[in-house]
Amino acid sequence: MMKRLGDAELEIMLAVWGAGGPVQSGYIHQQLRGSRDWALPAVITAMNRLVEKGFLSCEKRGRSNWYRAEVTEGAYKAAEGRGLIDRLYGSSFTGMVASLYDGRAIGQEDLTELREYLDKLEGK
């Protein structure tokens, strides 16, 4: 069972996933600078915790530590979506949101249908 990431941890992982390859802690620190005001040691501590949790692996190259994601973004995202609360609320709850369209309700067949309909309306 995959552990759950806290908000800050997720941000770090997102940054790692966004990098697409192994990163140094300094890089993450920079990525986080907009949203969180962490000192570098705090970032390193957090990343080490992630290593313990199994989300990151750490490789020493020369004098620096390079961190690599051990869990893919898609895998984690899917896992997070499987919790009870998440299934109840998390994916497409439309209670107090004004979205562009009702995200749940349209499937593959409908898309084709809609394409045809729009074409018709547009007079094509």
Add this chain to the structure above:
Amino acid sequence: MELLLNTVKWGLVTGAAALLLTVIKPLLDKRYSPRWRYGVWLVMALLLLLAPIQPLLLPRQEVIEPPVQIRVPRLELAVSREEGVSLQRPTEDNTAARTGVRPVQDADAPASRRTFDMNRVLPAMWVLGAAAFALYHLLGTWTFQHRMLRWSRPPDEDTVQLYASVQRDMGLKRTPCLRVSKWAASPMLTGLVRPRLVVPDQDYSQQELGFILRHELTHYRRHDLWYKLAVLAANAVHWFNPLVYLMAREAAKDMELTCDAAVVAGADALARRAYSETLLAAVHRQKGLGRSALSTHFYGGAEVMKERFRNILGSQGRKWGLAALVLTLLLTVATACAVGLSQPSGPKELTKEELEAWQEKINAPDQRGQYLRRMYTDRTYLPPQELIESLESSEQIHATVLSGTQNGDTVTLELEGSFSSGLSRGTLTLADGEPVSFTNPLYTAVEEMAWNTIIASTTAGQGVEIAERCITSLYCAESLQLEDTFWYVWEVYDWFKPADMSQITLAGGMEEQNGWISNSYYAPVLIISEDGSGNMSLEEVSAAWQLENGFTWEDYVYCHTILGMDMGAVLNGWPEINMEFIQSQLDGHQAGFNDWQDVARSYLSQLGAEPTEELTIVRSAKTEGQDYDESLVVRTACGEYAARILMTHIVYPVGDQTVSFWQVNSVWWDPEVPDFTPAEEPVDIPEKEEPPSGESEELSADALAAIADYFNTGNTGGQDSYARARNGLLRFPYESFDGIRHYLEILFYDAGETVTDEEELAALEERMGTPIETDCFRLTRKFIREFLSWEFVEEVSDDALRTMLEEHLSLPNLEEYEAFYLIHGDTMMTSYQFDRGIREADGTIKVYYTTDLWVWEESGEMNILWDQPMCAAMQLVGQDTWGMISNTIAE
């Protein structure tokens, strides 16, 4: 409950309107743009929100009854192990007051039954449901938002620039914070307090992004999230109403439609197409994210999208439809106001003024006792009119109304007063102003017992057939508490109507009225016990005549009903109350009867029993107004027989004096009445035998003693005047009856009754001419004549007797009292002892003895000869009486 009913009403009416609008949408859409509907939904949502408190906002509706009234019954949900679950009308409240005793429990009610008042349950469920709904959405939104944001990042520079330009374009001073989220399936605006615009992490073209931002900012500008909040709140309040869910969905749809319209307002066809393509593209992208794509057609997601396309690309110039909006809303409000959803009001307390009015009414002098005359559980228990009328008394019963409630047509009043039943509390129930019941739980229970009792008694005796019966009244003669149990003594006044009146002859104590007969002497008296839990049972059916025995009901209940003792009658105990006894009490001779222990022991000893245990008091009760002032139940044992003795302390007035003494009324032996040695046999007087052969026979010592007893009885302090006079038969010599004439005063010296009558004494003194200083005894003529004719063997003629009395008895006499009087302070009583005796051949007995003898001299003086040997001759007359023949000096 009223709130809920109001809510339901508005929910139904508004929901119906929403449904109607939805159904005729295709028609309306031809002429009107969705904008007006967008307004309608909002106003409807507000109406729905305010529905529960609508009476406060439209107070005028209270005065005018809505023309259409739907009555909702008051219901109860009953759950019991035996009966399961059932919905039913609530059982009536038992608000009957008490006489200070706990209520009678319904022994048949199933113990495991619980009832839930729907008027409480339903509103509670409503509130809980609304809370659950609100909680669900609050949690959901918060979770959703949180998820959305934690997977988000700030937008890149280009996007920021585009955002700023759109903002300028739309003239917005402030905008929500823009985030790009990997979690978002669709662009959205979220957050009431800190709104954020979230865009999925996709590669949108500038054009696409522009439309998207414009769409969401339009939502922002119109405060659509507040709109959504209003609709959601309304849905929470009406969570149980599917029509409101329908309305919410329609509102969401129309919100999007109008938003679309606002985005492309004034734009050309090209722009509109581009916008539509943006929408479709956005949907495509969502597919790529592999988000939860639930089945489509059910939710009509595609249909909605089609409608949006039509709306965006469709004909413009549809009317705004303000008139339609106002019309719809007015209709909705009017319908809701015209319909009333209400419940019949439950019981309500009567006001002070109403109570006073009732009090006046039931105490009015001219109402002929119709309210308070008697108690009854229902009108079937009332006696027939012809009996009521003939038994009517003019006595006025007054009652105070303590409290009252009204439930529809029924008025229930709690009354206090001294009612004919002997109870002081009662509940009067009136239906439509007419009395239908006046009772309380105790009376109702007794009434039923009384009916069962009189029906159980079959005929009126002697085969008289009964056509009808009734009870005219019940009266509680006594109520008492012994330990944990209450006891009631109820007199039942029952009447019957004979089938054939001509068969009846009324005996004493019976009464007849209008063809009805009552036998009050035999009227049943119910003795009822009530235990700690209020269970009543009929312990004994006694009768009215029991009171003639002189005991109080309290003593009767304890001794007879509870202990099972046969009580006898108060003045009929031991010692026997007769004139002699009373007299001796007045004289103070019998002081020993003032201590109960002494009396109890004397009683037992005269039975031949010896108490082997201490006499202990089991119960003692004082009383007033009876012939006794205290009763005792005493316990003891005589060997293996346990005894319970009932005694009473009699207080008996004699003239202006009062004698008081203890009396034993009854004894109850356990296990059975013992067989004591019988009392001494009566004096064994030898029978008159045929003389065997003309020989005379010596008498045995026993026989002599028996004969001596005959003369000595009066000497032992007995009260019998005869006995004392017999003692005098041997004080003087005589050879025949005639010889006693000089000695009559001596003969009767100790006989007679003490004179106590003041008048008599005064008359005597006057007659004597001197005051009387010593005791005075009365001898009636009757007594003298009887004695003289019985105690002698010789036949005495009336003339001889008369002569004896008139010429030879020189005692003062009073004609009006027909008596002679002896005045002296001493006694001549002697104890005789016979030395020997013989029975002659002809049955004559002669006994020989020595005594001091009175002798009359010719000179008229009386002398005493001391220690004279005497021979008295007598014959047996009857079974145990001797007739004197002679008393002579022996040779």
